[in-house]
Amino acid sequence: MSALRRFWASTIGKKVVMAVTGLLLVLFLIGHMLGNLQMFVGADAMNRYAALIKSTGELLWVARAGLLAAAVLHIVSAVQLTMINRAARPADYAKREPAVSTIASRTMRVGGVVLAAFIVFHIGHFTVGTFHPAFSHTGVYGNVILGFRSPWVVLFYVIAMAVLGLHLFHGAWSGVRTLGLAKPSPDPLHRKVALWIAIAVWAGFTAIPVAVFLEILR
Numbered sequence: 001m002s003a004l005r006r007f008w009a010s011t012i013g014k015k016v017v018m019a020v021t022g023l024l025l026v027l028f029l030i031g032h033m034l035g036n037l038q039m040f041v042g043a044d045a046m047n048r049y050a051a052l053i054k055s056t057g058e059l060l061w062v063a064r065a066g067l068l069a070a071a072v073l074h075i076v077s078a079v080q081l082t083m084i085n086r087a088a089r090p091a092d093y094a095k096r097e098p099a100v101s102t103i104a105s106r107t108m109r110v111g112g113v114v115l116a117a118f119i120v121f122h123i124g125h126f127t128v129g130t131f132h133p134a135f136s137h138t139g140v141y142g143n144v145i146l147g148f149r150s151p152w153v154v155l156f157y158v159i160a161m162a163v164l165g166l167h168l169f170h171g172a173w174s175g176v177r178t179l180g181l182a183k184p185s186p187d188p189l190h191r192k193v194a195l196w197i198a199i200a201v202w203a204g205f206t207a208i209p210v211a212v213f214l215e216i217l218r
């Protein structure tokens with residue numbers, strides 16, 4: 001068995017893959033959220049920003065392939081770790097009283113499933129246009145405004161972003177711990193940093209559908 005296969009076959013190997021890919025996805029999310037804030041600068045700024053990204057040509061496809069590979073590895077390692085966990089304890093505890101877990105840590109699996117469904121909808125909504133009422137390949141600002149005309153879509157995004165915030169908070173700080181990048185502490189700094197990143201990403205993303213709903217953006 002090659003070293004790489006042995007690494008992937010081990011539980012810690014899968015945890016490291018989940019942590020590294022998760023942290024890469026957090027970097028993408030920070031960049032995507034900051035880019036989306038161009039919506040508040042204006043239609044020209046947003047459309048110019050989107051055109052600039054598309055003008056990178058092959059580089060964009062390399063980034064897309066990297067993003068897709070990270071997402072697939074993240075999901076596959078999470079599913080396999082869940083299966084290993086379940087196999088180790090076929091019957092659940094008779095009574096489960098969480099002592100140190102948080103709502104963020106307890107909702108990682110269900111949150112992951114919600115986010116996977118969100119991403120499929122989101123790409124069909126704003127990148128491909130399948131689920132969009134009037135999609136334009138060049139008018140990204142207009143796509144976002146028209147895409148959030150439906151209160152149901154706004155509600156779905158608001159719920160998905162809350163789930164994302166929780167997933168990101170627990171995932172980011174526990175990922176750093178898995179990789180052994182922080183010293184053990186009862187109140188570690190990376191936990192506070194993860195909390196602030198999660199709050200910023202949640203607020204930045206949520207602001208857009210809410211601003212369209214309130215007609216602050218139109």
Ligand code: HEM
Pocket residue numbers: 032036050051053064067115119122123126127140143144157164205206208209
């Ligand atoms: C309210 C929140 C969000 C808004 C308004 C938004 C907006 C957009 C828009 C307008 C595009 C298309 C850009 C273009 O074609 O130039 C896009 C693409 C994309 N978004 Fe989002 N996004 C949001 C949240 C998210 C979240 C939370 C994720 C991941 C969990 C995400 C992942 C993606 C991906 C993977 C693409 C496709 C990128 C590509 O292939 O070029 N987005 N988003």
